[in-house]
Amino acid sequence: MTSTVRPLGLNSDPRLSGRAIKRVAFDEAAIAKRVTELGREITAAYPDGDLLVLGLLKGSFIFLSDLVRQITRPLQVDFLVAASYGEGMVSTGSVNLVYDPETRLEGKDILLVEDIVDSGRTLNRLVTILKERKPRSLEICALLHKRIADGLKYDTKFVGFDAPNEFLVGYGLDHAENFRHLPYIASLQ
Numbered sequence: 001m002t003s004t005v006r007p008l009g010l011n012s013d014p015r016l017s018g019r020a021i022k023r024v025a026f027d028e029a030a031i032a033k034r035v036t037e038l039g040r041e042i043t044a045a046y047p048d049g050d051l052l053v054l055g056l057l058k059g060s061f062i063f064l065s066d067l068v069r070q071i072t073r074p075l076q077v078d079f080l081v082a083a084s085y086g087e088g089m090v091s092t093g094s095v096n097l098v099y100d101p102e103t104r105l106e107g108k109d110i111l112l113v114e115d116i117v118d119s120g121r122t123l124n125r126l127v128t129i130l131k132e133r134k135p136r137s138l139e140i141c142a143l144l145h146k147r148i149a150d151g152l153k154y155d156t157k158f159v160g161f162d163a164p165n166e167f168l169v170g171y172g173l174d175h176a177e178n179f180r181h182l183p184y185i186a187s188l189q
C-alpha cells in the first residue's frame with residue numbers, strides 16, 4: 001500500500017475548491033517583504049516625471065494594489081486587459097487586448113505591471129502596442145518570472161521572484177478563475 005505524504009494543514013485551507021495544492025512556493029511574509037523592496041526600487045528609479053502604473057488584468061490586481069502602496073512618489077493607476085483564450089494550464093498564444101483609449105500614455109513614464117512572465121507572448125505583443133503611443137519610457141514589473149521564455153523582445157526591469165516551472169495560483173493568479181484570492185502563491189497538484 002502506498003501513502004501520499006502531504007504537508008500538514010496545507011489542503012485544509014477553506015479557500016481551496018477541492019483541488020489539491022502541491023506546495024506553497026511563496027508565503028505571505030515572503031511576498032510582503034519582496035513587494036516592499038520592489039516599491040523602494042521603483043521609487044528610486046523614477047526621481048521625476050509623471051509615472052503611470054498600468055496593471056494588466058486580471059492577474060495583477062492584488063500585486064498592483066500592494067505594490068503601489070509601497071511606491072512613495074506621485075503616480076497614477078490604470079488597467080489593461082489582455083486575455084489569453086482558454087481555461088487550460090498552457091498559454092494559447094492568442095492575446096486579446098482591451099484598454100481605455102482615453103488614457104494618455106504620451107510623454108509619461110509607464111510601468112506595466114504583470115503577474116507572471118511565462119512564454120512572454122503577452123508582453124511581446126502588449127509592449128509593442130503600447131510603445132506606439134509614445135510614452136517617455138516603458139518598463140515592465142512582473143511579480144513572477146519563469147525564465148523559460150525565448151524570444152523575449154523586452155527586458156523585465158523589475159522582477160519579484162524567479163518562479164519554478166510549475167503552474168502557480170494565488171495572489172491574483174488563477175486556474176479557470178479560481179484561487180486568485182489565496183494570500184500566498186502555490187503550485188497545483
Ligand code: IMP
Binds near residue numbers: 059117122123166
Ligand atoms: P505568457 O504570455 O505565456 O507569458 O503568459 C502570460 C499569462 O499567462 C500570465 O499573465 C498569466 O495570466 C498566465 N499564466 C502563465 N503562467 C501561469 C501560471 O503558472 N499560473 C497562472 N497563470 C499563468
Ligand code: MG
Binds near residue numbers: 174
Ligand atoms: Mg490567467
